[in-house]
Amino acid sequence: MSTFKPTAESIPPSNNNELKLKLPHNLPVNYHPLNPLDFLLRAALIYGTKLAIAHPDVSTPVFYTYSVWAQRVQNLAYALIKAGLKPGDRLAVIAPNVPMMADSLQGALAARVILTAINIRLTPGEVAYILDHSGAKLILIDYEYLHLIKGTRIPVVVSNDTGRSEDPYEQFLSDGRRFSAEKGWPGLEMEADENAPAMLCYTSGTTGRYHLMLTLNSSSLPGTYLAAIANAFEGQMNRESTYLWILPMFHAAGWTFPWANTFAFTTQITMRSVNYPLIWKHLLESRVTHYCGAPTVQIGIVNDPAAKHPPQQIKAYIAGAAPTAHLIGSLEQIGITPIHVYGLTFTYGPFTRSYPQESWSSLSLEERSKLIARQGHSFATAGDTRVVYRAEESPKGPVELVDVPKDGKTMGEIVTRGNIVMKEYFNDPDATKKAFRGGYFGSGDLAVMYPDGSAAVLDRSKDIIISGGENASSLSIEQELASHPHVLEVSVIAREHKKWGERPMAFVILHPQHASKWTGRHEEFAKDLISHARKTLPGFACPEWVQIVPELPKTSTGKILKTELRKVVAKL
CATH class of the missing domain: 2.30.38.10 (Luciferase; Domain 3)
Known part of the structure; x- marks a missing residue:
């Protein structure tokens, strides 16, 4: 960290400590639009020298204090305005968990534009659909994902993820700083309407091309603001906390944790990909106290060879799919x-x-x-x-x-x-x-x-298995099968049965420590697993078939794609 120096335009002016947006005219005295951007400005005011963003696991690591990060977010807001974006326009961002993504989730609010964070694991065709449907006016993109927008006519700003002055994204921010003419935060007007849209999210994987609008406010009180506070409270996050970004920020705006972190004054560590040895390096050496992850990611964490009891308390938020008790x-x-x-x-x-x-x-x-x-x-x-x-x-x-x-x-x-x-x-x-x-x-x-x-x-509702007139919950079956000591991960779906209409079929990934025991003996394992299931499950809920697989099809956020498993079953 000591060798890294932010770009000159990232350093806030020494004579300007005005960390407030311009208030709209004629606001009642008893009303302040609740905007989660306020959390960042408050953090920069109170803990300006505290480390806010650490991005250490790249060839050119970067580290930003709250004061510097707030200046960079301000620069981004002015750069977006200079690029011609107006309140309500859509800004597309295609990037993994890197500082540019963190900037965008704050800077879009400052410029009063609607952020569309796009899943980096989509196909070019799916990305093209989102860009067209959303009406994006500008794309911020990480260099590794340029292939997703080949041929686009939308203006593009590329980040090489270096934090250095020659990086195109850094030049974009520097242009924003110069365009601001040092008006600072008071030169940016706060959004007066809490019902104004803030995020346009496109769901991934299992439900197709749904799209929805998340707002600063979903009725009379601000949704993003409240959700962020709730997340920070439920995990007891505070200024001593360090949050590790494993959950993609592009997924439902990172479950609003970008703003939960600024509300709680935490330090955030960003990683470009889910790398289990690297995750454990941070859990053991970087004083990480909080992270989020889907069950499949948590399975990878607890079963990694580097896993051991961390020296500090760590709280893991689990969501995205139902976790097993095991x-x-x-x-x-x-x-x-x-x-x-x-x-x-x-x-x-x-x-x-x-x-x-x-x-x-x-x-x-x-x-x-x-x-x-x-x-x-x-x-x-x-x-x-x-x-x-x-x-x-x-x-x-x-x-x-x-x-x-x-x-x-x-x-x-x-x-x-x-x-x-x-x-x-x-x-x-x-x-x-x-x-x-x-x-x-x-x-x-x-x-x-x-x-x-x-x-x-x-x-x-679409995953319930109806067997002989009885409803069998695939999640309940998975809960019991996962308790078998040799099962690493399991997914259960319905398969057609001549007598009972449907019966459960289990797709199982074996635990690496036990996989060799069942080499060439998959049928014996199936019998052993079914015998295990009969101890706790009724007959209609016990799997009729068991197939050992090397991996399960998943979305980028770790949800198992049962639609793909159904395609496999349809061919059996």
């Missing part, structure tokens, strides 16, 4: 505290959490892990979470939502409403109306409600 227990055993949260891109990321109870302390690790694996209760800043039936009065009439009994058995759909629910599907009023039928947002996740008011997801 995985939760594995994290605890290695000294990582799991924070199981549940949410969707449509809800700014997490909106529920499995809240630990005092009574759990007397339970075994296995019993406690099963309780933590539930999706739990709503965040303090989230709205109501219900598990319901939809009783339609008529195909086009009003929809009545009927709560399922709190018996832990009766299945319904998780629905929610409130300030951390998306505003709308972009340019698709019919899809928006359908999603909000009954006055709540329907998640598509099937769940039960327990007597204590906590919810537990059993499956996606």
Whole structure:
């Protein structure tokens, strides 16, 4: 860090400590538009010399204090305005977890443009669709992903991820600084309308080309602002915290953790890719206290050869798919505290959490892990979470939502409403109306409600296995199969059965430590796993078929693509 010097234009003026946006005219005294950009400006004011961004694992490492980072974000805002972007225009960003991506999530708010962060693992055709559909006016792109926009006519700014003055992205920021004429933050006007859009997110993988608008405010109170505060609070993040970026920032705006971190004054470490040895280097040597990851990423972390009990407390937020109790227990055993949260891109990321109870302390690790694996209760800043039936009065009439009994058995759909629910599907009023039928947002996740008011997801509606008239939850089956000591990861889907209609089929990745035992003996392993399942599962839920695979198809955020597994089964 001592050898790195930010570009001259990244250094804030010594005589200007005005870290406030210009207030719009005629604002009532008792009203301040709640904008998560305020968190960065507040951090730069209070802890200006504290390390904000560390990007060490590249050929030219960079390190930015809060004061310097705030100046760079300001430069970006002015550069966007100089490039002709106006409030409401869309800015596309295609990059991994690098400083440019972190800048963009703040700078777009400062320039009052709508950020479209694009998944780096999409095909050029999918990227072209998003650029066209969003109407992007400018693209900020990391050098490694230029192949995704070949032939585009949209203006492009390339980052070589160096932080050096000759880097095109750095030159773009420097142009912004000169364009500002040192007006500073007061030269940028705060967005007065909290309903103004902030993010345009395109969901990945399993649901196709859906698109939705996340806003600073989804009704009368700001969604991004509240979601960020909730995430920081749920993990007890503070100025002593160090957050490791494993979750892609392009995925649902990093579950709003870009702003949770600035709210809590943390230090953020960015990495270009998910590299398990490198992750463990940081967990053991960089004082990391928090990170987020989908279950499949957490599996990779706890089973990496470098894994061992870290010297400091680490809290891991788990979401993106339902974790197994076995995985939760594995994290605890290695000294990582799991924070199981549940949410969707449509809800700014997490909106529920499995809240630990005092009574759990007397339970075994296995019993406690099963309780933590539930999706739990709503965040303090989230709205109501219900598990319901939809009783339609008529195909086009009003929809009545009927709560399922709190018996832990009766299945319904998780629905929610409130300030951390998306505003709308972009340019698709019919899809928006359908999603909000009954006055709540329907998640598509099937769940039960327990007597204590906590919810537990059993499956996606499309993943339920109907066998002999019985509903079998693929997630519940996966929970039990994952407890087999030789199973590293498992996914279960329905396969056609002549007698029962459907039966479960399990695709299994063997644990590396035990894979050699079953070489050439896959049929014997299948029998052993089915025997293991029969100890806890009813007959209709036990897998009829087991296939050992080297890997499972996944989205860039770690969700298993059951659509791809269904294609495999269709050919059997």
